[in-house]
Amino acid sequence: MATKNQVYIAVIGAGGVGKCFLSQLRSLAARKPSPKLNLCYVSSSYKVLYNEDYTEVSMEGVAESLAASSKAPPALSKVIDYLAAAPAKAILVDNTSSQDVADLYPLALSRGVSVVTPNKKAFSGSYQLWQDVFTAAATSGAKIYHESSVGAGLPVISTLKDLVETGDKVTKIEGVFSGTMSFLFNSFAPTSGQGGAWSEEVKKAKSLGYTEPDPRDDLNGLDVARKLTILARLVGLPVESPTAFPVQSLIPKELESCGSGDEFLEKLGAFDQQMEETKAKAQKVGKVVRFVGSINVAANKVKVGLEMFDPTHPIAALKGSDNIISFYTERYGSNPLIVQGAGAGGEVTAMGVTGDLLKVVAQIS
């Protein structure tokens, strides 16, 4: 019975999302005494806290303790050995965006270690890894949850899974999947018809912390393509990779070779005319332009790029850096099931992870 009433938790990654998760885990453990949530391992890129004998790592001030640690993390495969040998069921929480950690999910799952993560890499990389992950989980009974890999804490993956598993037929998924792109286009081409110069909006978004350190990592569309890959696979389309379908990049060809993000930002203004024309073309027909991803299931077509919308369309009417995801299905008919809200940020991303953790705990303890 002792092993039934507790769960061991290992957390890799203590950055923005990781810190929020650790804080949510601490208050969760305090509110929820059974099963007991034992934090047994925490690591950042260069530091680690854990005890060979599985004695708990104190959740109080854990970020500070980790920063003060002088121990370097062991090899990832050793971490999985450690968790597989724990005195009760174990859950690996991967709060990194690392491909190396993602590559080890099949091993972890096959050894009975469940995984929860916001990391997109295992689900949007090679189709082989996707298959290995879910085969390992199905065979061992360990669980794998990744709600925050699309739309952060918004109920996107769980809703899509419910639709599919209860036998609905999803015909189309369409939406704004990037908080950065949402913010940029809501400012650049608001439904009210105003809006600033494109390069100025990109600079503003960067200064507000809405872009990656190098804004090209948002503007190349790959982040959205990764999310689309995940959703397409969940509906059953065997999409090979996030580059296996058309993805429109908003980086002018001439600036692809810039040495740095700063150089890129400096030179971007010279290309504002291109985006201005796109905006004007939409305005001429009473529409606004937005950066969207869509999956047409019947036609097996996935694409990411600019589209025009009527100002009253929910995708056009979005606010701030919100995401919106519309599920068109047989049961829901012509009016889709829509989920909308903040799709990025440490606290809401961590919330998706914590929610997943609770679902896994309910099943394995």
Added chain:
Amino acid sequence: MATKNQVYIAVIGAGGVGKCFLSQLRSLAARKPSPKLNLCYVSSSYKVLYNEDYTEVSMEGVAESLAASSKAPPALSKVIDYLAAAPAKAILVDNTSSQDVADLYPLALSRGVSVVTPNKKAFSGSYQLWQDVFTAAATSGAKIYHESSVGAGLPVISTLKDLVETGDKVTKIEGVFSGTMSFLFNSFAPTSGQGGAWSEEVKKAKSLGYTEPDPRDDLNGLDVARKLTILARLVGLPVESPTAFPVQSLIPKELESCGSGDEFLEKLGAFDQQMEETKAKAQKVGKVVRFVGSINVAANKVKVGLEMFDPTHPIAALKGSDNIISFYTERYGSNPLIVQGAGAGGEVTAMGVTGDLLKVVAQIS
């Protein structure tokens, strides 16, 4: 191991939702061989199919077999005895809207029988019953899921539970919770400024099957009040009953005593002026009127009734008979998490029930 890999399912209610659920269950059982889903009991108001020795009831043509049955259902408490003694874990699926069935959930749960249901009665009636239900579940470990009791298959209850359980602080919930009211106001006071006479819209909604057989059952606001009661309790407000807070009825006082729904509909036209004035008052300030429910958590205030919205507000821009539910929380800041889509209809309501069933099966098998 035999008992680990199967689950017994009893279904009470074979009306609109019940029939859709039985059809979804059949295709689910075909797709999902483990754990084996054994249908062991199905009943409508006057008929039943089951075998004392728990031999399976065939899912093929089950609605027809039930209609052809000559057996009357046993007392509800006997059904619970039967399920509690099943050779594996059992789940009671209540597809009725019966208070009598709801009153027996605590007994079922305390005897280890899990319950999934779209029936609002156990969650929106007396606060004592609500407490008895969740205490019984917590004590025995049996599960109780009721996604479809608010917004049908839309992820409303699961989203709210995730927010609360992961430690977010919900400050306000606001939305259109009735497909009937949604349809009526989207036609009566569309954002485009047109719209028909109120009594004509009510008649149209009835003829399209969007209202209850007696439309007063929609117009009295009680259905929305029940849903608000459920959500308020999930956020921790000990709302005593759906009549413990202000609920605006759209039935003119003079027509409350009408002997029948038909008489009511005949006489309603004489009161169109009241609704016309409400619409005009909103139009004068550039707004439209909608029938909404809201929960202000900090102020402990729940209310249901007419409110005015800017035409660009998501609540005003709703289409058809869609529901919309906005969750304002600490983590989501000023832009709420929004769920939107069809909140009524047999297939989507049954989908919520089937989704719940899957969640329970994952935990008890």
